[in-house]
Amino acid sequence: MNQQELESALATLNLSAIHYFDSVGSTNDEALDWARKGARDLSLVVADEQTMGRGRLDRPWFTPPRTALAFSLILRPTYAEKPLLSRTVGLAALAVADVLQTLGLDPLIKWPNDILLNGRKVAGILIEATWFEDEAQSIVIGVGINIAKGSVPSTDILGFPATSLEHILGYVPDRNVILHAALANIIALRPHMGTDSFMSAWQKKLAYYGRQVRVEMGGEKSVSGKVIGLESDGSLKLRDDDGKIIAVRFGDVRLRLFA
Numbered sequence: 001m002n003q004q005e006l007e008s009a010l011a012t013l014n015l016s017a018i019h020y021f022d023s024v025g026s027t028n029d030e031a032l033d034w035a036r037k038g039a040r041d042l043s044l045v046v047a048d049e050q051t052m053g054r055g056r057l058d059r060p061w062f063t064p065p066r067t068a069l070a071f072s073l074i075l076r077p078t079y080a081e082k083p084l085l086s087r088t089v090g091l092a093a094l095a096v097a098d099v100l101q102t103l104g105l106d107p108l109i110k111w112p113n114d115i116l117l118n119g120r121k122v123a124g125i126l127i128e129a130t131w132f133e134d135e136a137q138s139i140v141i142g143v144g145i146n147i148a149k150g151s152v153p154s155t156d157i158l159g160f161p162a163t164s165l166e167h168i169l170g171y172v173p174d175r176n177v178i179l180h181a182a183l184a185n186i187i188a189l190r191p192h193m194g195t196d197s198f199m200s201a202w203q204k205k206l207a208y209y210g211r212q213v214r215v216e217m218g219g220e221k222s223v224s225g226k227v228i229g230l231e232s233d234g235s236l237k238l239r240d241d242d243g244k245i246i247a248v249r250f251g252d253v254r255l256r257l258f259a
């Protein structure tokens with residue numbers, strides 16, 4: 001991977017600009033910084049390796065050199081997009097899931113931000129924003145995808161089983177091709193974020209649909225219920241044991257296992 005190769009691989013997408021790093025702390029940090037300095041809509045940060053890659057709640061995201069995809073796409077939301085920003089994680093998740101589907105795989109979205117293959121995490125998404133007062137000025141879509149086997153961290157540091165495309169496909173797919181497809185899907189799907197068909201496509205790919213789960217929201221806080229879909233803002237909709245509908249905005253979903 002290098003700047004020139006990326007520029008030619010992504011040329012047809014008409015991105016505003018690309019910043020490539022052999023190694024960087026976090027592509028999301030670079031993108032947030034760049035956004036604050038005025039990066040335009042569809043500016044892209046890509047790194048071969050991240051040394052301080054982040055998940056949600058400052059959890060680590062591992063991106064060893066030459067094995068993975070780590071990128072952050074900057075969007076400048078239009079006036080019409082601003083009410084839809086809580087759906088951005090769905091936009092990214094669907095875009096990545098569609099790429100995996102074209103490889104003949106059967107991805108599911110573990111709400112809110114994980115992509116699973118065979119019940120294992122193959123990709124993670126981190127959506128962040130820059131703000132002016134209470135208005136988002138830019139949205140950063142951070143995506144990490146495990147491509148080669150070497151990208152998968154050892155099991156003892158993982159809270160959830162992980163896998164790579166190589167594990168599942170039996171070969172290492174071309175990172176530039178996957179990156180191009182994921183970005184093309186984000187760009188193509190973006191104008192449809194406000195539609196019902198977007199929400200139903202997202203809902204259809206939800207892992208654990210109809211299953212009993214517990215959503216851990218940090219500390220001791222958690223809620224349990226059956227996954228029955230998504231709210232229009234992208235919250236997870238559960239029905240608890242008393243039949244009450246609960247909308248969950250944030251958390252980690254775990255299957256509830258009954259003895």
Ligand code: BT5
Pocket residue numbers: 025026027028029050052053054055056057059060061062063069070071072113114121122123124125126142143144145146151152153157158159160161162163
């Ligand atoms: C995520 O957070 O899954 C979001 C990951 C986003 C990474 C991208 S890479 C480009 C951009 N730049 C960044 O700095 N970040 C974004 P979360 O759901 O909180 O999951 C984090 C958890 O995933 C960690 O606590 C680990 O247990 C696990 N994990 C870390 N690296 C992993 C990997 N390569 N594959 C699978 N699981 C991993």
